[in-house]
Amino acid sequence: MFKLNGIYRPVTAQPFLSDKTYIELQPCKALSPYVCCFWGTPEHSPETASAGERDILVIPDTCMDIIFYVNMDKSEVNALFAGISDNTFQDRTQAGTASISCFAIRFYCWAVPLFSHEPMKHAFNSFVDTDVYFKNFKRDLQDILMDNTLITDRAAKVEQYLIKKLDSNKQNNNVMNAVYKILEAKGTPTSAEISGYAAVGQRQLERLFLEYVGVSPQKLSKLVRFQYLWHDILFDGNFNMHDSVCKYTYSDQSHLLNDFKRYHTLSPGDARTFAYKTR
Numbered sequence: 001m002f003k004l005n006g007i008y009r010p011v012t013a014q015p016f017l018s019d020k021t022y023i024e025l026q027p028c029k030a031l032s033p034y035v036c037c038f039w040g041t042p043e044h045s046p047e048t049a050s051a052g053e054r055d056i057l058v059i060p061d062t063c064m065d066i067i068f069y070v071n072m073d074k075s076e077v078n079a080l081f082a083g084i085s086d087n088t089f090q091d092r093t094q095a096g097t098a099s100i101s102c103f104a105i106r107f108y109c110w111a112v113p114l115f116s117h118e119p120m121k122h123a124f125n126s127f128v129d130t131d132v133y134f135k136n137f138k139r140d141l142q143d144i145l146m147d148n149t150l151i152t153d154r155a156a157k158v159e160q161y162l163i164k165k166l167d168s169n170k171q172n173n174n175v176m177n178a179v180y181k182i183l184e185a186k187g188t189p190t191s192a193e194i195s196g197y198a199a200v201g202q203r204q205l206e207r208l209f210l211e212y213v214g215v216s217p218q219k220l221s222k223l224v225r226f227q228y229l230w231h232d233i234l235f236d237g238n239f240n241m242h243d244s245v246c247k248y249t250y251s252d253q254s255h256l257l258n259d260f261k262r263y264h265t266l267s268p269g270d271a272r273t274f275a276y277k278t279r
Helices: 109-114 137-147 151-165 173-184 191-198 202-212 217-235 241-247 253-264 268-276
Strands: 023-025 035-040 054-058 063-071 076-082 089-093 100-108 127-129
Touching: 023 151, 035 151, 063 109, 063 137, 076 137, 100 109, 100 151, 109 173, 109 202, 137 151, 173 191, 173 202, 173 217, 191 202, 191 217, 202 217, 217 253, 217 268, 241 253, 253 268
Parallel strands: none
Antiparallel strands: 023 035, 035 100, 054 089, 063 076, 063 100, 076 127
């Protein structure tokens, strides 16, 4: 797992968003191979409680999230699990309304089985109660989330909990080798190249991926390729569409544009403009 650390980091549609209702925190070093970030409401306060609802564009990021909604007035916590997804949608956040604050854990998709008690076979495009995949997580973390109003304090306590829950014996080395090949090749390797690197037959590897990742190697490759392309569009000052067609093995520019819009809904130029509006 540690060889994946630092070679890949997915980007959201609004990566510069940071305000009264949303912020991201990096995990401690021990969890960085498994947790992409913690995110949510910076602080529960009357100021954020009056901020109102807001739509956030959610694009495929190859991650899976546990999302806690903390209602201070009712002294209750609701928790949902969002599996790996290839859908793009508008999320109307509940954070900052009716005394509800939000705290979430964003896992890299291949790391989730190390914390979950269930396989990932049905996690694709799922949005279910957290207990379905993480037994007792809500029960164990409820007091932490209720007793701490700052996201920094919540994250510090949740980190301690996750480190205790981490079971590295659940890791499948064949899957992790295949994931490494997909990330190292920026989502462009063929099925034969992936299975060859993992030293596992293609059909067996597909079965393993459904159990440990929730999608096939081919589907994960497409999502990873989209993420690398999106990263280039955002941060490469010399980004060139024609060069990217070759770099990411698209058949032509039209193929690249259609694939990007399939996952983002906006054209590359409009997506970049939208992302930088919140900077």
